[in-house]
Amino acid sequence: MGLTSVLRVRATGPAAGTTPLALVPGTNMNAAVSLAAVEALAVLGPVVVLDVPGQPGLSYGRRSRLNRMDRCARWLADSLSRAMDGPAWSWVIGLAP
Known part of the structure; x- marks a missing residue:
């Protein structure tokens, strides 16, 4: 789906997890x-933000036209595996093809 912008933010809370x-x-x-x-x-802990390609932001600007759900699922799995060093909690806000 193209280049993905990743924002990494350090944990700020005194009881933040790793x-x-x-x-x-x-x-x-x-x-x-x-x-x-x-x-x-x-x-709560360190945060990694993935800008979805085809949406406003710093990732690849063109939206996929064919097989959107399949491409989105593959993009998400690939992007998370590249951006994270191990297990992570995930929060998806309104992800739509």
Whole structure:
């Protein structure tokens, strides 16, 4: 699906865990408009934000036309495996093909 922008934010809370939280902003969203959610999640642990290709943001700008669900699923699995060093909590906001 193209280049994916990844934002990494360190944990800020005194009781923050070490397991990263993955945030995937969905349709018409990106890391920049999700900063309030990222700030709130950083209290719990480190946060990794993946900008979805084809949506506003710093990832690849063209939206997939064919097999969207399959491509989105493969993109998400591949992007998470590349962006994370191990297990992670995931939070997807409105991901739509």
